[in-house]
Amino acid sequence: MAMHSLASVSTPPCSPLSSRRSGNFSNKLLTVTRAVPPSPTTKKPLEKKGRKNLGPGCGLLDWVRLGKSGKDLTGVNGATLCVTEEELAKHCTMDDAWTAIRGVVYNMTYYIKFHPGGKEELMEGAGKDCTLLFDEVHSWVKVESMLAKCKVGTLAPRSSAGKVKCTRIEVTPSSLTVHHNENAATSQARIGTGIRVDEDARPGDEPAGTNQVSPVSPTRPPLNTTTTLPSGEGGSVEPVALNLPTVRVRRNSDNNRPSPKMDWHQTQEAVIVTIHPQCKNLNLKSTDLILDINQRTFEAALFINDWVYDLNLALHEDVTSSQVTFNADNLQIRMDKNTAMHWEVLGSYLPGHGALTTRAKREPRHHLCTVDEIKDVTHDTKHFRLQLSKGSYFKVPVGHHISLRAKLDDNIISRDYTPITDLSHLPCEQQRDCVHLMIKLYKDGKMSKLLSQLKAGDKVWMSDPQGTFDESRLHLAEKIIMIAAGSGFTPMVGIIQNALQTTRSAKLLFANKTEGDIVWREKLDSLSRQGRRFEVIHVLSSAGVAWDGIHGRVTHGLLREHLPPIPLASQKNKICICVCGPTPFSESMSSILLEMQYPIECIHVFS
Secondary structure (H helix, E strand, C coil): CCCCCCCCCCCCEEEEEEECCCCCCCCEEEEECCCCCCCCCCCCCCCCCCCCCCCCCCCCCHHHHHCCCCCCCCCCCCCCCCCHHHHHHCCCCCCCEEECCCCEEEECCCCHHHCCCCCCHHHHHCCEEEEHHHHHHCCCHHHHHHHHHHHHECCCCCCCCCCCCCCCCCCCCCEEECCCCCCCCCCCECCCCCCCCCCCCCCCCCCCCCCCCCCCCCCCCCCCCEEEEEEEEEEEEEEEEECCCCCCCCCCCCCCCCCCCCEEEEEEEEEEEEEEEECCCCCCCCCCCCEEECEEEEEEEEEEECCEEEEEEECCCCCCEEEEECCCCCCCEEEEECCCCCCCCEEEECCCCCEEEECCCCCCCEEEEEEEEECCCCCCEEEEEECCCCCCEEECCCCCCCCCCEEEEEEEEEEEEEECCCCCCCCCCCCEEEEEEEEEECCCCCHHHHHHHHHCCCEEEECCCCCCCCCCCHHHHHHHEEEHHHHHHHHHHHHHHHHHCCCCCEEEEECCCHHHHHHHHHHHHHHHHHHCEECCCCCCCCCCCCCCCCEECCCHHHHHCCCCCCCCCCHHEEEEEEEECCHHHHHHHHEEECCCCCHHHHHHHHH
């Protein structure tokens, strides 16, 4: 059974990022057509509706009381679903009303009688995504808190067959002019009128700006970009900054909020996109960028501390490959043109372009991958090599995981897996366009059933990296202890590799049922014998008679024997203890460690 596409989005081009020139460069007036995001005053605000008299028992406190009563308000017995737009549309009646707000699906059936604006207003959003309606009427309401007990799950990305409406911006050629002055540091732009906005666009579909953007604000400031114009007879290029005036929008109170912007320039053979994070205490790492480039589709997500900056573009022409360079204060993405030529435009905006969202609120994207290779590791564990599209950039932080998503019998299922790297060759640089997964397949597992039927060339959908583990903990620690059971070994691979490339010592307590269940046994034992500050302790619960290692389970006594002494209060960061395995195992290990009085700051449990 093939795994079906669940995250494909097909979008028409919209709002061109263009630049046209007239006359020579030196001391001439240049007329440039440039896409400009909508002004906050462009849309006509919805008429404010009055508060209804709901009668007794329908107040806010009554709603809070109902939420705390233990009654299932989700209608799905507490399960977390990934809901397609087709499924959402089925729940559009007074007795069964679902809606989607900012990517989250809620069952508002029980809330209808409590809604201050009355049932008629609330039912306008039933069976569909009502984010735009909600933001224009109730943007101040914390819907995540108000409807927390009604959360059904997340709204699945639209299929390739679905139509996406985009905000389209039209600027007349005379409405934007750039005056060049040889002595000026930058060119100043004036924006006139002539802007038309598609009123049916969904939030996030509009071309978003890059400065001072609130994740919930329906307005977006202009995009600061650069273009390239010829200088002299030599045909060389130089970037000319177009500083568009800033639209006043609501600021976030977080002082650490970045104000990212994007610009671009080109040569005859390549186009270069530069992202300026513009953030305090910036510390970009190689794992802070996710890039999908597929012919003309350009999707990038830059993780800036606690924020994520998304860029979504339909490029003007095809590109063949990309090169990523991390600098002190910016990030450059160079893309080789499929055909050497001058581009009049970079491309056009796609839905979600320019969005700046906190990591906690951002829904992960999914990427289409090709199964490149499948190898057996043990009798029930396989190694999958997933290849992303050419030009992609996808590196997973240590201790983070991805999700595989598939459709089985009209149901969407998703499972989390931690990517691995090869311990046989150190140092081992993580590849930028492929992901390796080591997955244990269960006879009664739904996802296992699908994965067991995969073959080379099949397609799967993989999410952005997710996780809470902070790699800086490893940099501070002098001793690293890993306690893993079964497939809980996978998060430890990156930690082992990290430790072996430094002077830190690392020890792995590895619990399994039988010898045949131990993954990478030869590799682990070889590293341990080499004396490279790494030691592995195997523990088998159902060992055969020939097993001369430790029998039984990981106990209080075994931990006391192999763990370092409890650190002083001032030395908590010198020890890092990582735990991963089945839920009962992880809960048992964390309880024992706390009973032994190891500080909670020393312990990380992978869920």
